[in-house]
Amino acid sequence: MNTASANPVFFHADLDAFFASVEQSDNLSLKGKPVIVGATPGKRGVVSACSYEARTFGIRSAMPISEAVRKCPHGVYLPVRMDRYIEISNKIMHILEEAAPVMMQISIDEAFLDLTGTQRLLGPPAMVAQQLKKRIKTEFDISLSVGIASNKFLAKLASQYGKPDGLYEVKPGEEETFLDTMKPADLWGVGKKTAERLLELNITTMPALRGFPEALLVTLFGKACGSFLFQAVHGLDPGIFSGETKSQSISSETTFERDRRDVQGLKKVILALSHEVMSRLIEMGKKAKTVVLKIRLDNFETFQAQTTAKHWLCSTEEVYDIACRLLEKKWNGKTPLRLLGVGVANIVSSDAHFQPELFEEKGTKSQKIEEEIFKIRSKYSRINITKARLIKRDQD
DNA sequence: TCTGGGGTCCTAGGACCC
DNA sequence: TCTGGGGTCCTAGGACCC
Numbered sequence: 477m478n479t480a481s482a483n484p485v486f487f488h489a490d491l492d493a494f495f496a497s498v499e500q501s502d503n504l505s506l507k508g509k510p511v512i513v514g515a516t517p518g519k520r521g522v523v524s525a526c527s528y529e530a531r532t533f534g535i536r537s538a539m540p541i542s543e544a545v546r547k548c549p550h551g552v553y554l555p556v557r558m559d560r561y562i563e564i565s566n567k568i569m570h571i572l573e574e575a576a577p578v579m580m581q582i583s584i585d586e587a588f589l590d591l592t593g594t595q596r597l598l599g600p601p602a603m604v605a606q607q608l609k610k611r612i613k614t615e616f617d618i619s620l621s622v623g624i625a626s627n628k629f630l631a632k633l634a635s636q637y638g639k640p641d642g643l644y645e646v647k648p649g650e651e652e653t654f655l656d657t658m659k660p661a662d663l664w665g666v667g668k669k670t671a672e673r674l675l676e677l678n679i680t681t682m683p684a685l686r687g688f689p690e691a692l693l694v695t696l697f698g699k700a701c702g703s704f705l706f707q708a709v710h711g712l713d714p715g716i717f718s719g720e721t722k723s724q725s726i727s728s729e730t731t732f733e734r735d736r737r738d739v740q741g742l743k744k745v746i747l748a749l750s751h752e753v754m755s756r757l758i759e760m761g762k763k764a765k766t767v768v769l770k771i772r773l774d775n776f777e778t779f780q781a782q783t784t785a786k787h788w789l790c791s792t793e794e795v796y797d798i799a800c801r802l803l804e805k806k807w808n809g810k811t812p813l814r815l816l817g818v819g820v821a822n823i824v825s826s827d828a829h830f831q832p833e834l835f836e837e838k839g840t841k842s843q844k845i846e847e848e849i850f851k852i853r854s855k856y857s858r859i860n861i862t863k864a865r866l867i868k869r870d871q872d
Numbered sequence: 873t874c875t876g877g878g879g880t881c882c883t884a885g886g887a888c889c890c
Numbered sequence: 891t892c893t894g895g896g897g898t899c900c901t902a903g904g905a906c907c908c
Contacts, residue, residue, distance in 0.1 A: 494908095515876070522876050524908090537908080543873050556876095583908050667906045700882055701905085721880070731876060766900090776875065784900065817877085 482593040483648055485601050488623040488631035489572055489608065491565075492640040494585035495525035498564050499554055501617035510551040515541040517553050520731055524556050528640055568612055568620075575608055582717060588628050602645050609643065626651070627713035632664055651711030656682045663708050665716060670701060685709045726760075727768065728752040729817025735774045737812045743800055749818035750795040762823045763788045767795050769802035770817035778815075781806045784822060795820065 491497065495513040500506045510530035515521020523539045533548035544551065565584045573579045576589035591601055598604050605622040612620045621642035623634025630646050634654070637644040646654045660679060661671040677696065679685050686709045694702030707714040728749045736742065746769075757764055767789065768782040781802040789795055799818050807813070 520874085520876080524876080538876080540873060540875050543875090546873075585908080665906070669905060698883080716881095723880080725879070727878065729877060778903095780902065782901065815876090819878095 482595070484626050485591040485594070486625060486628050486631040487576070487589040487591060487601070487605060488625075488628065488635040489587050489589060490621045490623075490635045490639070491568065491585040491612075492619045492621055493525055493527050494565075494618070495556065495561055496527040496530070497618045498561055499557075500527060502560070506552055510535070510548050511554065512541075512544055512548070512551045513554050513556055514544075516555065517541055517545045520733060564616060564618075568616060568618075571611065571615075572608070575604065580717070580719065588631065588717060602643065605643050605645075609641070625654075627711075628717045629664070629708065629713045630654070630711060632717075633658070633662075652682075652686070655709065655711060658682065660685045660705075660709070663705075665704055665708065665714070670697065670705075673697065682709055723821065724762075724823040725768070725819055725821040726753055726756050726762075726764075726823065727770070727817055727819025728756075729770055729815055729819075731772075731815045732813070735812035735814050737810065739809065742803070742813065742816060745816050746799045746803065746818060747792070747796050749816065750799055751792045753818055753820055754789075754792045754795055757820055757823070758826075761826050763826045764820035764824075765789060765822040766820060767798040767802070768817075768819040768821055769799045769806065770815070770819070771803070771807055771813055772815035774812040774814055776814065779806050782821065789820060 496511045499511055499513060500509075506527075508529060509527070510533060511527040512523055512530050512535060513526065514524040519541070521541050523535060523537055523541060523544050525537055526535045526544075530544075530548060530551055533551070535544045535548055535551070541553075545553075561584060569579075569581050569587060572581075572587050572589060576591050577594065578590035579587055580590075581587045591598070591604065594604075595601070601624045605624060609620045609622060612618060619641040621635045621639045623631040623637065623642075623644055623646075625631040625634050625646040626648055630651060634644045634646050635642065637654075637657075660666060660674050660682060666674070673696075674680070674685070679688075685705065688696075688706070690703060690706040692702075693706050696702060697705060704714045704716075730745065730749065765788060766782055766784040768780055770778065770780045772778045783798050783802060785794075785798070789798075795818065803816075
């Protein structure tokens with residue numbers, strides 16, 4: 477038994493064009509066609525995912541749907557069916573979970589697998605990956621790309637390398653050679669701003685970036701970003717996918733079909749968003765202290781404001797009241813709004829009992845009501861129960 | 873050309889406390 | 891001539907990802 481000294485082996489498994497692939501495997505007539513999943517053409521919104529056939533027309537995720545229609549007018553435009561994608565994702569993730577001693581799901585269509593020390597039992601990593609790909613293709617008719625490397629960060633880059641239907645292994649000792657096939661801007665974690673800054677500094681290749689000492693990168697890019705670049709370019713894991721998360725937040729937001737400034741109507745939207753967020757919070761068995769309001773103006777300028785209560789938030793009504801006060805604080809009441817969002821932060825588990833809170837009595841009662849409403853709602857999900865008093869007061 | 877929705881993490885300044 | 895200083899919480903904004 478020498479597993480402790482075994483070389484680390486990580487997989488990054490990534491389902492190709494996941495939403496579009498599910499649509500194509502659910503409806504075989506869509507195979508080979510440019511499938512675009514996202515907002516309804518003619519309305520506000522973006523592309524959530526698109527098939528590889530659609531990509532040949534220049535369509536990409538997050539592109540405005542209007543632009544997609546212009547580039548590919550004959551494409552098949554479909555709405556997002558999140559429930560269905562989650563259903564398929566759960567089944568596939570279960571298979572991945574069984575394939576390795578440690579599995580870590582990082583999004584609906586991606587996971588890391590730690591196969592360190594399994595070679596004697598399972599065979600060479602590339603063979604294990606091949607088997608996984610085959611199984612998922614057979615059972616779900618969806619292609620999986622796999623990257624294999626000595627750490628998670630490199631595995632993630634490797635899975636992108638051969639997409640779609642890719643399988644790429646970065647062998648120990650070949651880390652920097654592999655990295656040098658790409659540009660600094662291609663690194664996961666380097667977005668638009670950092671890419672621009674790199675270009676300004678005339679850092680356009682990996683070897684060039686590697687020539688910078690860490691201290692200098694920290695001076696140029698800031699502590700977190702500088703260290704990140706240094707680790708990444710040397711093939712070390714910058715530790716982005718370490719696992720546990722410190723804080724948590726839940727939010728719900730909506731972009732209006734047309735910008736609006738009708739205060740009473742907007743407050744009704746805040747009420748609905750508050751209700752949505754509190755329902756999810758209770759469903760997750762959590763409680764929160766902070767309310768966050770997000771607004772986006774007609775010119776796309778976006779602001780957030782937040783208030784932390786002295787006690788645990790106990791009802792939709794309370795979240796609504798705080799959010800309305802934040803709206804009054806952040807908005808002049810005249811500029812048309814494009815988006816409104818409500819969120820809660822500072823979340824902990826409901827059963828985590830710290831010291832008793834000052835308003836425990838009152839809070840507990842309101843929360844009980846909230847929980848009951850939620851139970852009924854989930855039982856009869858089509859019936860939309862809202863609190864009549866809130867609606868009535870809102871109409872005053 | 874007009875830009876969704878749901879998140880996480882980092883930074884920096886101010887308040888407050890010992 | 892001076893301003894302590896360190897820790898923690900809160901807030902707003904920014905960058906990034908799927």
